[in-house]
Each structure stands twice: as C-alpha cells, then as structure tokens.
Amino acid sequence: MTNRFGWALADGWTIARRDLTHWRMQPGPVIFKWFFPVLMLLMFGALLGGAMERPEGQSYYELLVPGIFALAMLFGLESTMLAITEDAAKGVTDRFRSLPISSTAVVLGRCIADLLDSVVTLTVLVVTGLVLGWRWHGTFAAALAAFGLLLLLRFALLWVGTFIGLVVKNAQSVAMVQVLVWPIGFLSSAFVATSTMPSWLGAIAQWNPLSLTATAARSLFENPDTAPASWIGDHAIGAAVIGPLLLTALFLPLAATRFRKLSR
Amino acid sequence: MQRVEVPERVILASEVRKNYVGGTEGAGLNGFDLEVQAGTVVGLLGPNGAGKTTAVRILSTLLAPDSGEATVAGYDVRRQGGEVRRRIGLVGQYAAVDEIITGRQNLVLFGRLNHLSRPAAVRRADELLERFALTAAADQAAAKYSGGMRRRLDLAASLIVAPPVLFVDEPTTGLDPAARIEVWSAVRDLVDGGTTVLLTTQYLEEADRLADRISMLKAGKVVAEGTPDELKAALGADWLDVVLLDPADVPRVRALVEPLAAGELRVDDLRVSIPVRDRTRTLVDVATSLREAMIEPEDITLRRPTLDEVFLHLTAEEVAA
Numbered sequence: 335m336t337n338r339f340g341w342a343l344a345d346g347w348t349i350a351r352r353d354l355t356h357w358r359m360q361p362g363p364v365i366f367k368w369f370f371p372v373l374m375l376l377m378f379g380a381l382l383g384g385a386m387e388r389p390e391g392q393s394y395y396e397l398l399v400p401g402i403f404a405l406a407m408l409f410g411l412e413s414t415m416l417a418i419t420e421d422a423a424k425g426v427t428d429r430f431r432s433l434p435i436s437s438t439a440v441v442l443g444r445c446i447a448d449l450l451d452s453v454v455t456l457t458v459l460v461v462t463g464l465v466l467g468w469r470w471h472g473t474f475a476a477a478l479a480a481f482g483l484l485l486l487l488r489f490a491l492l493w494v495g496t497f498i499g500l501v502v503k504n505a506q507s508v509a510m511v512q513v514l515v516w517p518i519g520f521l522s523s524a525f526v527a528t529s530t531m532p533s534w535l536g537a538i539a540q541w542n543p544l545s546l547t548a549t550a551a552r553s554l555f556e557n558p559d560t561a562p563a564s565w566i567g568d569h570a571i572g573a574a575v576i577g578p579l580l581l582t583a584l585f586l587p588l589a590a591t592r593f594r595k596l597s598r
Numbered sequence: 599m600q601r602v603e604v605p606e607r608v609i610l611a612s613e614v615r616k617n618y619v620g621g622t623e624g625a626g627l628n629g630f631d632l633e634v635q636a637g638t639v640v641g642l643l644g645p646n647g648a649g650k651t652t653a654v655r656i657l658s659t660l661l662a663p664d665s666g667e668a669t670v671a672g673y674d675v676r677r678q679g680g681e682v683r684r685r686i687g688l689v690g691q692y693a694a695v696d697e698i699i700t701g702r703q704n705l706v707l708f709g710r711l712n713h714l715s716r717p718a719a720v721r722r723a724d725e726l727l728e729r730f731a732l733t734a735a736a737d738q739a740a741a742k743y744s745g746g747m748r749r750r751l752d753l754a755a756s757l758i759v760a761p762p763v764l765f766v767d768e769p770t771t772g773l774d775p776a777a778r779i780e781v782w783s784a785v786r787d788l789v790d791g792g793t794t795v796l797l798t799t800q801y802l803e804e805a806d807r808l809a810d811r812i813s814m815l816k817a818g819k820v821v822a823e824g825t826p827d828e829l830k831a832a833l834g835a836d837w838l839d840v841v842l843l844d845p846a847d848v849p850r851v852r853a854l855v856e857p858l859a860a861g862e863l864r865v866d867d868l869r870v871s872i873p874v875r876d877r878t879r880t881l882v883d884v885a886t887s888l889r890e891a892m893i894e895p896e897d898i899t900l901r902r903p904t905l906d907e908v909f910l911h912l913t914a915e916e917v918a919a
Contacts, residue, residue: 341713348710356698359739425694429755432658432688433711434680597662 342442345435349443350450353417367413368455371406372462375399378525379466386526389558396557399459399468400480401524404548406455407488408519411495412512414448418499419508427596437593445492452488456481471556480554483574487547490578493585500592523548540564543577550574604671604685604762608794609634609657614666616652616818625649627656628818630666634796634811636762639789641809642798643909649818650798651691654767657796658688671763687756687764691771694752697741701732701751704740705758712759719758726754730784746777753784757793764788766797770804782808802905812905814912821912830902835860835873837907838880840888841897842868851895854887874900 357364375398383394421427430440470477498511521535522528522544528536539545550570552559614630625647632653634640642650655661657670659679668674673681688694695704702723709719727733730750735743740751749769756764766785770778785808789795799805805812806826814822814829822829840855842848851870852863858880861873874880881900888895903911 345711348707352696352699352707355703356696359700359703360698424697425690426696428660428690429688429694429708430711431660432683432686433708434684434713435711597660 338436342436342439345439346442346446349430349440350446352443353447354450364451367451368458371402371409371455371459374405375402375459375462375466378402392558393467395463395466395468397527397552398525399463399466400551400555400557401522401548402463403456403459403484403551404487404522404544405519405524406459407452407484407491407547408515408544410448410452410455410488411491411498412508412515413451414444414492414495415499415502415511416508417444417448418496419503419505422500422503422596431596441496441590441593444496445489448492448495449485449488452485456484468557470554472554476554476556479571480551483547483550483554483571483578486575486578487543490543490581490585493582493589496589497585497592500589500596518542519544543581546570546573546577604636604794606636607633608636608763609640609668609670609796611653611657611668612666614653614656614668615664616649616656616661617664625652626818627652627663627666630815630818631820632796632813634794636794637789637792638810639785639795639797639808641805641812642796642815643800643802643805643809643812643905644798644815645800648815650800650815651767652818653815654688654765654796654798658686658765659683660688685762687758687761689749689752689756689764689766689769691767695740695748695755698739700737701740701743701747702727702736704751704755708755709758714758722758726757729787730754731780744777745773746780749773749777749781750784753781753788757788760791761793763794763796766795768798768800770799770801778804802909806905814909816912822908826905827902829905829908832908835875835903836877837901837903838872838874838884839897839899839901840870840872840884840895842870843894843896847893850891851888851893854891855884858883858887868896 379395379398383398386394388394388397421430427440431437470480499508502508502511521539522542523539524544528539528545530536531539549559550573553570609632611630611632614627616627618626627649630649630653632640632642642653644650652661656663657668657675659675659682662676668676670682671685673685675682695701696707699707705723705726706716706719709722710716712719714722724733727736730753732747732751732754735747740748743751753766753769769781769785773781782804785795785797795808797805797808809826811823811825812829813820822832824832840851842851845868848865848868848870852865855870855872856863859872860875860880863873864871872880872884877900881898885898888898
C-alpha cells in the first residue's frame with residue numbers, strides 16, 4: 335500500500351465521518367430518510383396489498399419486502415445527489431479541492447458514508463419486514479449474499495447520483511430528478527410481477543436494474559419468484575451482479591470526468 | 599509555528615487567459631498579469647464580472663487556465679497543483695464551512711484533512727477559535743453563526759496549517775458594517791503574522807484600508823497597478839472640495855472657480871470639486887473669491903483623489919480609447 339493510497343483511505347474516512355456527525359447533529363432528516371421506505375412498505379403492503387392476487391396462503395409481503403429493499407437502494411440515489419449538489423453550492427467541495435488531499439478521497443468519503451446510510455436503511459427495513467411476517471427461507475449465507483447484491487446496486491447508483499449531482503447544480507433540477515425516480519421505481523418488479531404488465535412494458539421492466547436485483551434477492555431469500563420463465567429468471571443472480579457493474583462502468587468514469595471538469 | 603520558505607515573488611501570473619464557454623459562470627481573464635511580493639497584501643479590485651474570482655480560482659488550482667503561466671510559492675498551478683495546495687489557504691466568496699456541524703467540528707475536520715493527528719487538530723482548533731473570538735460559540739452549529747462569525751470561521755479553517763499564501767475572495771461581501779470591521783481586523787492580524795494575502799474586493803474602501811498594493815481589474819485584464827497612493831497620484835490632480843450650505847449658490851460658485859480649476863469641475867449636490875495643480879495657491883484663490891462674493895461654505899478641503907475617482911477615470915479612459 336503506497337503512502338498516497340493510505341492517505342486517500344484515511345482522508346476518505348475522515349470525510350465520511352463528517353456525514354456521521356451530520357446524523358448526530360441533525361437527526362431529523364436522516365431518520366425520516368431511513369423510515370421513508372418503511373412508510374412505502376406499509377402503504378403498499380397494508381393499503382394496496384389486500385387487492386393483490388396471491389396464491390392461497392401466501393402473504394404479499396413475501397413479494398413486496400425484497401422489492402422495497404431494492405427500491406430503497408434506488409431512493410439512495412437522491413441522497414447522494416443532494417449531498418453532492420449541496421456541497422458544491424455551499425463551497426464545501428471547493429474547500430476540499432483546495433486542500434492537499436486527493437480527489438479520490440473526496441469521492442471515497444461520499445461512497446463510504448452513503449453505503450453506511452444504506453446499511454442502516456436496510457436494517458430498519460429488515461426489522462420492519464420481520465415484524466410484518468416476511469421471512470427468508472434460505473440459508474443465512476444466502477440472505478447475506480442478497481444484502482450484498484442490494485448494496486452493490488446502491489454502489490452503482492452512487493455514481494449515477496454523483497454524476498447527476500455534479501451536472502444539475504440547482505435545487506429545482508434536483509427536485510425534478512426526485513420526481514423522475516418514481517416512475518423508474520414503478521417500472522420494475524419491485525411491487526408486482528412483470529408478467530402482469532402489458533408484455534412490452536413488462537419486458538422493459540424486467541431489464542430494469544432494480545428488477546434484476548429484486549429478482550436475485552427474492553431467489554436468494556427463497557421468496558416467491560416474480561420473474562416469468564425467461565433468461566433473466568434463470569440467471570437472476572448473475573444479472574444482478576452484471577447490471578450494477580455495467581452501471582458503474584458507465585457512470586463512474588462519467589462522474590470522475592465531471593469532477594475533474596469542475597476545474598474547467 | 600514553522601513557516602514554509604517561499605520565494606520573494608510569491609504569486610506570479612503572466613498573460614493568463616480563460617474563456618468560459620457560454621459565459622454564464624463568471625467573467626473570463628483576458629491576458630491577466632500579477633506579481634505579489636512575499637509578506638504583502640495585494641488587493642484585486644474591480645466591479646462584478648471583472649474576473650476577480652476567476653483569477654483567484656486559477657491561482658488556487660480550482661480552475662485550469664486556457665493559456666498563460668502562473669506560479670504560486672514557486673510552483674506551477676497547472677502542473678504542480680498538489681504542491682501549490684500544500685502552501686495556500688482559500689477563503690471563498692461564500693463561507694465554505696459545513697453549516698450542520700459545529701465550529702469546532704469544522705476546524706477539527708479540516709485539521710484532519712490537513713493531516714494533523716487528532717490531538718493536534720483539536721489543539722489547533724482551540725487555538726484558532728480563541729484567535730478569532732469564536733470560543734464561546736465553538737460548540738454551536740455553524741448555521742447559527744452570524745455572517746461575520748461564519749466568515750471568521752472560514753478564515754480560521756483556511757489557516758489551520760498557517761499557509762504562507764492566503765487567497766481571500768470578497769471577504770466582506772454581504773456583511774454588515776460591524777461584521778466587516780471584524781473581518782478586516784482578522785485579515786490584518788494575519789498579515790502581521792507574515793502571511794501573504796491576495797484579496798479581491800469590489801469595495802474601494804476595503805482595498806484602500808487593507809492592501810499594500812492594488813491591481814485594478816477590468817474585463818479580465820489589469821488596467822492599473824500600484825500602491826493606493828501611487829494610483830491616486832496617477833490621476834494627477836488633487837481635489838479641492840467646497841461644500842456649500844445653499845443650493846442656490848452652486849451655479850455662482852461654479853462660475854467663480856471655473857477659471858481657477860486645473861481641469862473639469864465636478865458637482866455632486868452641494869459639493870463642488872475643483873481639480874487643482876498648485877495646491878496652496880488655488881486654495882487661497884478659491885477662498886478669496888468666495889469671500890469676495892460673500893459666500894460662506896460649510897466646508898472647504900484639499901484632498902487626494904479617492905480610489906473611486908481613480909477607478910472611474912481609468913474606466914472612462916478605456917471607453918474613450
């Protein structure tokens with residue numbers, strides 16, 4: 335480990351801890367953020383769940399909970415984006431860039447903080463899910479692997495959020511992206527099986543990275559599968575690895591270029 | 599505290615150019631030259647859109663120039679950005695502190711990012727809080743600070759490792775007069791400590807009070823450079839201000855003093871400003887002719903031109919040329 339890399343790690347952790355301090359200093363917004371997916375779970379499970387057609391004796395939560403896990407990862411994109419635009423607007427990014435630290439450290443800090451944030455979000459959701467009667471039926475290791483895939487999706491969306499956050503720059507555009515996240519979230523297998531959608535829409539929804547991860551998570555939790563018999567259904571876990579990796583491969587360089595472009 | 603050795607000419611810029619595509623993000627630079635001696639305060643003075651912030655962003659490595667050469671503390675801002683960043687502090691136009699966390703937490707954070715150990719960062723934070731009179735507010739969220747306090751915290755955050763060169767971009771924009779004086783005295787303390795400061799401002803008064811030398815910037819180019827006195831002298835004439843009590847007297851006084859003036863008169867409400875070459879003689883002549891006309895002025899003063907006048911003069915020249 336070179337000294338340079340060591341400092342990038344140490345500085346990244348220092349920057350991530352700034353977020354943890356934010357949580358302590360201003361717990362309101364972050365607690366709201368952590369419980370928002372719980373609200374979604376209750377809204378869809380308790381309010382709409384009764385109208386969902388399920389096989390005899392099977393709770394809708396079996397299908398919904400892993401879907402909400404994936405949806406929460408998608409919502410994480412917003413908090414990444416907000417943090418990036420706020421730091422840029424308030425001059426904190428410039429302050430970081432005027433310090434003798436590498437830009438890798440700045441990005442790494444965001445990455446660590448957001449993944450920790452998602453771990454808390456998932457923990458809150460898991461506890462709520464368990465209370466509502468959702469269970470994983472597979473091994474504990476498989477369940478851990480499912481959480482790993484969910485965090486991998488979050489990791490990929492981090493770069494999407496960073497990129498958009500660096501591009502949009504103002505609060506109105508952020509609000510627009512926040513609205514657009516919803517149709518993307520619904521155009522997936524998070525709430526219903528894609529086979530219930532019009533076939534062309536279902537085909538798109540199936541390939542939504544959110545669906546790939548939700549399907550893989552369901553298969554690892556051994557919750558009922560919503561994917562129709564298809565290539566994706568057969569290769570759910572592989573697809574949930576490759577999907578986020580492709581997103582990362584696309585957006586990480588875009589975000590990095592954009593970050594460097596701050597000096598242009 | 600140890601000081602890093604810096605060359606005599608700490609900041610050097612020559613023929614720096616920067617064009618913004620679209621032009622919405624600020625004014626570009628159009629052949630910007632600057633030379634700053636170690637241990638001095640140089641004011642970069644100009645109206646909005648003259649390119650002051652662009653110049654500071656380039657010199658502090660936040661922005662890459664299109665062309666031209668610039669070195670800070672002997673290092674090229676483009677090729678040796680890391681070395682430059684180790685030797686500078688930057689106080690931005692908008693206080694770049696984290697508003698959610700406390701003043702102390704901010705200083706410890708930036709101390710850690712300057713690679714101080716935790717105990718050293720805490721110690722340094724306490725020193726700086728004390729020095730900038732923020733000890734009482736140290737454990738309050740920075741969002742609760744007044745404008746002046748926030749700007750002082752920003753200054754403190756820039757001084758954690760006592761950089762030999764400090765860039766201060768419009769430190770008092772948007773502050774009330776009391777806060778402005780607080781910030782001025784903080785900047786002056788720094789200079790007494792040997793820091794070289796490049797200060798941008800659109801307030802002539804601020805440049806006059808703080809800067810040893812002033813570079814006047816217009817449309818991305820330095821149009822005049824010198825000490826405040828030199829710049830004032832560059833206008834040539836001193837001024838004799840006659841302040842009257844009665845507006846009705848203004849035209850009479852104009853007619854009386856016109857033949858005595860070394861240039862064009864300026865009238866501003868009740869004040870008639872007369873450019874003078876021969877100071878005492880004109881003063882006596884003007885006083886005598888006022889007396890003969892039985893006009894009692896409220897005030898009569900001989901003065902150097904203000905930087906405002908220098909600036910207007912230079913701007914007018916550019917337009918004429």
